[in-house]
Amino acid sequence: MKYSKLGLLLSCVIFSAASVAAPVQVSSFGNLPADREVNGFHGSFLYSDTGTVSGFDLPILGYSEMDQLNGFQLGLISGSHIRNGMNGAAFGLFNWHGGYDQGVNFSLANQVNDIDGVNLGIYSGATGTVHGVSLGAVTTSGNMYGLNVGAIANYTTGRVKGLNIAPFNWTGQKTDGVNVSVLNHTGDVKGVNIGALGNWSEGNITGVNLGIVNVSGDVTGLNFAPINKSGNVVGANISALNWSGDVTGFNFGAVNIANNVQGMNLGVVNVSNDVNGLNFGVINTTMKTSGTDIGIINYAGATNFQFGLVNVAEDLEGLQIGVVNVAMNAAVPVLPIANFHMTF
Template sequence: MKRSTLGLLLSCALVSGAGYAAPVQLSSFGNLPDDTEVNGFHGTFLYGQTGTVNGVDMPILGYTEMDKLNGLELGVGGDHIRNGMNGMALNLFNWHGGEDNGLNIGLANQLGNLNGASIGLYSGTANMTGLNLGLANTTANATGWNLAGLGNYSTGNITGLNTVGLGNDTEGSIYGANIVGVGNYTGGEVKGVNVAPLNWTAGNTQGLNVSLLNHTADVQGVNIGALGNWSEGKITGVNAGIVNVSGDVTGLNVAGFNKSGNMTGANISALNWTGDVTGFNMGAINLSHDVTGMNLGAFNVANNVTGMNLGVVNMSTGSSTFDFGLLNSASATNFQIGLVNVTNNLEGLQIGLINVATNAAVPVLPIANFHRSF
C-alpha cells in the first residue's frame, strides 16, 4: 500500500514537471507539447508563441513570440521577446522588450535596455551600454559606442563615442566624442570632443569644438571653426575662425573678424570689435571700449586706453596713456608722438609735425604747435 502511494506521487510529480518545462517544443500556430517553458530546443515554422526558452530557439520562415530567452536564437524570420534576452539572437529582425544582455544581429533591431551589442541596418534601443551599430541608430542614453552609417538619434545622453556618416542628433548631452561627416546637433552640453563640418550645441562646450561652423553657449577649451564660431556665452581658452562672434573672451581670439564682449588676453584679427580689452588687441582695425594693455592696428578707435595705442590712426574719445601713430587724437593724453597730434588735455609730451593741445601742462614740440596754455 505504501509502495503504491509513493509510486503514484512520483508519477504525478513527473507528469507535473513535464507539463511545466519541455525539453523540446515545436510550434506552428500551436505548441507541441503545450508547455509554457522550454529547457532545450524550441522550433517555429510560420508562427509560434511560448513562455520562457532556456536553450536554443529556431524560427524558420516565421515569427516567434516568447516571454524570455536564455540562450541562443538562430532563425530566418523574426521574434518578439517581451521580457528581454540573455545570450545571442541572430534573426532577420529582433523586437525585444525588457533588458537584453548579450548580442543582437539582424536587419532591424528594436530593443529595450541593452547591455552588450546590437548590429543591424536599423538598430534602436532604450538605454544602451556597449555597442550600437547600424546605418541608422536610435537610443535613449548610450554608454559606449554609437556608430551609424547615416545617422544617430539619441533622446538622452551619450557617454563615450558617437560617430556617424551624415548627422548626430542628441537631445541630451555628450560626454566623450561626437564625430560626424556633416552635422552635430546637441541639445545639452558637450564635455569632450565635438567634430563635424557643422556643430550646433545648445548648451556649453568643455573641451574641443572643431567645425566649419560652430554654434555653442559657453566654451571652455578650444573652439575652431574654419568659417566661423558663434558663441552665445563666454569663451575661456582659444576661439579661432574666419568670423568669431561671442560674449566675453578670456584667452586667445583669432579670426578675420572678431566680435565679442569683454576681452582678457589676446584679440587678433583683421577687424576686432570688442567691449573692454585687457591685454593685447591687434588688428588692421580695432574698435573697442576701454583698453588696458596694447592696442595695435592700422586704425584704432577706443574710449580710454591705459597702456600703448600704436597705429597709423589712433582715436580715443576718452583718455590715453601713450599714442604713437601718424594721426593721434585723444580727449586727454600723457604722451603723443606722430605727424599730427590732437588732444584736449595734455599731461606730458606731444611730439609731431602738427600738435594741437587745448590745455597743455608742458610745452609741445616742435614745428606747428597750437595750444592755449602750458
C-alpha cells in the same frame, strides 16, 4: 491533508517549470516556446516580439522587438527595437533602443536613449546622454561625453565634454574640450574652437577661438581670426578687425574697436573709449582718456603723451611731439614741433 500537500507540491513544480527561461526560442509572428525570457539562442524571421534575451539573437529579414538584450544581436537584413536597453552588441539595418545601452551599436541608423559605449552608423542618434563614441554621417545627442565624429554634422542639444569633429558642429549648451569644424556653434566654451569659416559662441570663451569669423560673449584667452566680435576680452585679440567690449591685454589688428582698454592697441586704426596703456597705429582715436598715443594722427579727449604728425587733445596733461600739435587747454592751443601743458 495528503491531497492538499500533493496539490501544493504539484503547483510549485508547475510554477517552477513555467518560470524557467527557454534555452532556445524561434519566432515568426509568434514565439515557440511562448516564454518571455530566453537564456541561450533566439532566432526570428520577418517579425518577432519577446521579452529578455540573454545570449545570441538572430533576426532574419524583418523587424524584431524585445524588452532587453544581454549579449549579441546579429540582424541579417533586419532591424530591431529593444525597449529597455542593451548590454553587449547589436548589428543590423537599424537599431532603435530605449533605456540604457552598454556596448556597441553598428547599423545604418542608430537611435538610442542613453549609451555607454559606441554608436556607429550613417545616422547615430541619442535622445539622452552618450558616454563614449558616436560616429556617423550625422550624429545627434542630448549630452556628449567623449568623441563625436560626423561626416556632415554633429548636433548636440545639451553639453559636450570631449571632442567634436564635423563640417558643422551645433552644441546647444556648454563645450568643455575641442570643437573642430567648418562652422561651430556653442554656448560657453572651455577649451578650443577651430572653425574653418567661423565660430559662433552664444556664451563665453575660456581658451582659444580660431576661425575666419569669431563671434562670442566674453573671452578669456585668445581670439584669432580675420574678424573677431566679442564681449569683454582678457587676453589677446589678433585679427584684421577686432571689435570688443572692455579689453585687458592686447589688441592686434588692422582695425581695433574697443570700449575700455587696459594694455595695448596695435593696429592701423585704433578706436577706443578709454585706454590705460598704449595706442600704436596710423590713426589713434580715444574718446575719453588715453595714456600714450604713437601714430600718424592721434586724437584723445585727454592724454599724457602723443607722438605723431598730427596730435589733437582736448585736455593735455603732458607732452605732444609732432608737426601739428593741438591742445585745447594749453596756453597756446596750436603749436608746431611740440606742445606742453601740465597742471601743477
